[in-house]
Amino acid sequence: MSERDVAEAIAIDAETRTHGHGDHKDELRLWLRLLTCTNLIEAEIRSRLRERFNVTLPRFDLMAQLEKAPDGMTLGELSRRMMVSAGNVTGLVDRLVQDGLLERHAAPADRRSSLVKLTAKGHESFATMADAHGDWIGDFFDQLNDGDMGELMRLLGRTKASVRRAMEQGEEQGNKE
Amino acid sequence: MSERDVAEAIAIDAETRTHGHGDHKDELRLWLRLLTCTNLIEAEIRSRLRERFNVTLPRFDLMAQLEKAPDGMTLGELSRRMMVSAGNVTGLVDRLVQDGLLERHAAPADRRSSLVKLTAKGHESFATMADAHGDWIGDFFDQLNDGDMGELMRLLGRTKASVRRAMEQGEEQGNKE
DNA sequence: ACGAATTATTTTAAGCTTAAAATATCTCGC
DNA sequence: GCGAGATATTTTAAGCTTAAAATAATTCGT
Incomplete structure (x- = not known):
């Protein structure tokens, strides 16, 4: 590195520290890599879930939440845990009920809510998928x-x-x- | 830890090393954290783009690709670089053209293709958004x-x-x- | 130059996603 | 018990996304 380069580096660094708004080049590269890495894995999981089990990732995620709640869960609770909108959950649940993987029950104390839980078929289906899913993740981080x-x-x-x-x-x- | 637990741990560990398929618990936790971290950032970017510029992330991403190609780009090239389907790009481009941010031109040599490029309004709009976007990313990784x-x-x-x-x-x- | 295979794009059907508005029910203070 | 505000859910409208089928044009071997 030449004397001039060093001087320039110091000047730029001083400017950055002083005014606090550089070009954020490193941060942008890091964000891009983080995004690419996550998207790569997520796309592969989606693809495998679809090809091997004919299921979407959102449905798998929803079933994963219910698997941990043997007594069922309200739609609001699902919405909060999955961090998606309430309207989104309504649609997902409807389609999963249609497929026979979920049941809706009237909530005992609150007539606004309904409790959702996995059917026997839903449990069985999820267990198979979760096994494979765990193996995939294991493979992805194998190195x-x-x-x-x-x-x-x-x-x-x-x-x-x-x-x-x-x-x-x-x-x-x-x-x- | 009891003698029995130790023995069990060794047995499980041996089994894992031998057959190569444990429960992948650590890998699953890591994947979950990677996903959560990326989604957190992406959701915030989407939210800010929508609130402050009334634009969606896919549109911003598409404009970012075109910014780097002053002579325009074909839809196929956009599709490959953005890693989304061709049909997806068709729809995005149509809506951006509608908004006056993009222009379509007949490709000179290939009548199947069209070249897309940013309009003056598109360039101006993107420059403003990219500045803010860079600052956001810089802030996110500030610590x-x-x-x-x-x-x-x-x-x-x-x-x-x-x-x-x-x-x-x-x-x-x-x-x- | 013919036709088959390839390539670029669009269309279609289905599902995911959200924000915002609409419904229905509940809670709580009075 | 009434009514205002809070809460749970559904509906609606718009956009994103994909796979697969449909169109259209190019390429290439013969």
């Missing part, structure tokens, strides 16, 4: 050793915390301040 | 230092390679073998 996996967990945790902080700050701007 | 970012890049690279390898292996199973 990472324990150290890599732990480090990746840690860094993603830091990232999530950083994003949440940025979201809170952004929210304050959106309000009064 | 990560250079070492963390480099390490995350490296680990995501390893992950992508691992997934691609698993996909190739899975493909072989799907064919003749």
